[in-house]
Amino acid sequence: MKALRFLAAVGTALGALCGAVPVTAQEISVTALQGARLVDGRGGTPLEPATIIVRGEHIVAVGPTDSLPPPAVATVVDLRGKTVIPGLISNHAHVGQTNGTEQGAANYTRENVLRQLRQYEAYGVTTVTSLGVNDASVFYPLRAELRAGKLQGADLFGADHGVGTPTGAPPQAMLKAAPGQIDRPDTPEKARAFVGEQKARGTDLVKVWVDDFNHSLPGKMDPAIWRAVIDEAHKLGLRVAAHIYYLADAKALAEGGVDIIAHGVRDVPVDADFIKVMKDRGTWYIPTLELDEATFIYAQRPAWMSTPFFRNSVQPPLRAQLDSPAWRSKKQADPAVAIAKRNLSMNLKNLKALHDGGVRIGFGTDSGANPLRIPGFSEHRELALMVQAGISPMQAITIATRDAAALLKLDDRGVIAPGKLADIIVLDADPTQDITGTSRILAVWHRGRQVAGPVTSFKP
Numbered sequence: 001m002k003a004l005r006f007l008a009a010v011g012t013a014l015g016a017l018c019g020a021v022p023v024t025a026q027e028i029s030v031t032a033l034q035g036a037r038l039v040d041g042r043g044g045t046p047l048e049p050a051t052i053i054v055r056g057e058h059i060v061a062v063g064p065t066d067s068l069p070p071p072a073v074a075t076v077v078d079l080r081g082k083t084v085i086p087g088l089i090s091n092h093a094h095v096g097q098t099n100g101t102e103q104g105a106a107n108y109t110r111e112n113v114l115r116q117l118r119q120y121e122a123y124g125v126t127t128v129t130s131l132g133v134n135d136a137s138v139f140y141p142l143r144a145e146l147r148a149g150k151l152q153g154a155d156l157f158g159a160d161h162g163v164g165t166p167t168g169a170p171p172q173a174m175l176k177a178a179p180g181q182i183d184r185p186d187t188p189e190k191a192r193a194f195v196g197e198q199k200a201r202g203t204d205l206v207k208v209w210v211d212d213f214n215h216s217l218p219g220k221m222d223p224a225i226w227r228a229v230i231d232e233a234h235k236l237g238l239r240v241a242a243h244i245y246y247l248a249d250a251k252a253l254a255e256g257g258v259d260i261i262a263h264g265v266r267d268v269p270v271d272a273d274f275i276k277v278m279k280d281r282g283t284w285y286i287p288t289l290e291l292d293e294a295t296f297i298y299a300q301r302p303a304w305m306s307t308p309f310f311r312n313s314v315q316p317p318l319r320a321q322l323d324s325p326a327w328r329s330k331k332q333a334d335p336a337v338a339i340a341k342r343n344l345s346m347n348l349k350n351l352k353a354l355h356d357g358g359v360r361i362g363f364g365t366d367s368g369a370n371p372l373r374i375p376g377f378s379e380h381r382e383l384a385l386m387v388q389a390g391i392s393p394m395q396a397i398t399i400a401t402r403d404a405a406a407l408l409k410l411d412d413r414g415v416i417a418p419g420k421l422a423d424i425i426v427l428d429a430d431p432t433q434d435i436t437g438t439s440r441i442l443a444v445w446h447r448g449r450q451v452a453g454p455v456t457s458f459k460p
């Protein structure tokens, strides 16, 4: 009954699209976004001027402004001179780990996770995948309410607790996770049982950590355990994303059937065998370039650190830290800085080789995993770094929208086209000419509603 009345609201104007029924109610909003340059997420030539007609949460029509007059019931939004792109989709982030300069389980609260998801959304990241270390009691209720459009903030997907090792990755000293926030099996049988529990809670993905954090941890996950995780997950219809650093581990995991390599390979150049197995198996690769940049860049004070776009993404305690000369000089002397610079350089080269080789590339930064990986802001740095790697701005946008949706097997978003969720960023610049144009956010639409205005007025 309700659905019928929704249809009725726009039935006359959009009769061809949703059935000719008389107009009897105005329960659902209809908006025409009119006149913008449309970058629809599919990588083709932008359409300009374009009109996008949004009804409720969804896009119902897209076309040249000349041939798509707005329905009589529509609110018309004039976007002449602007560019629109789909909302960005992160395939690798974490929620509830940090707040200001703090890290640890105390931050996994409903209020803090929502604060982060509203920041992602205001920065145009309308879908976020929290790839492990989730507190299930907070995560699942929030995920449901966000997907139902009942709360403001980015849509949430995730990998439940994730599966690590008893005394190794992911390092507890760094994460300060609560007991049970990460599953750490010591036998393949226990690994299978944990995957079963995650499935029962309704996880979107399964995560494994296969790394020794630059030899700082006592060994890596026993391959018998990650093989059991992959096998059990696949039996249950779930896909597995793996944290890696070394090429040897990434190659073994890809050959072993992992679905998603969740970080860039950073120890050595990728080789033809790895590119072939990734391509042949359709394995996804999320480079997370920004992860290493975040380790060193803030101590270098790049010009963009003085822009409102950056400063508005930084909570006051973190801003004070980043602005402190003492913190900067300590950071510049940190041996981790030189390693991170080498990692980024290798990661950039490897991304280019894998992209050129036809491997499926996803989008993510590992933002939210520690205080320096800033939600929402990081994703725009990632786009810039992808372009620095040699990927065109248009290809980078396509990876961060259409392809990132495909990685999550979501066919309801990622492109601006009829039938898709109306997740749209309005920009005051054309990012296909200069990728930094993605930072010129004038408005963000999520599920058919304008949820944020100019990011220059956002308060973290």
Ligand SMILES: [Zn+2]
Residues within 6 Å of the ligand: 092, 093, 094, 131, 366, 369
């Ligand atoms: Zn991560």
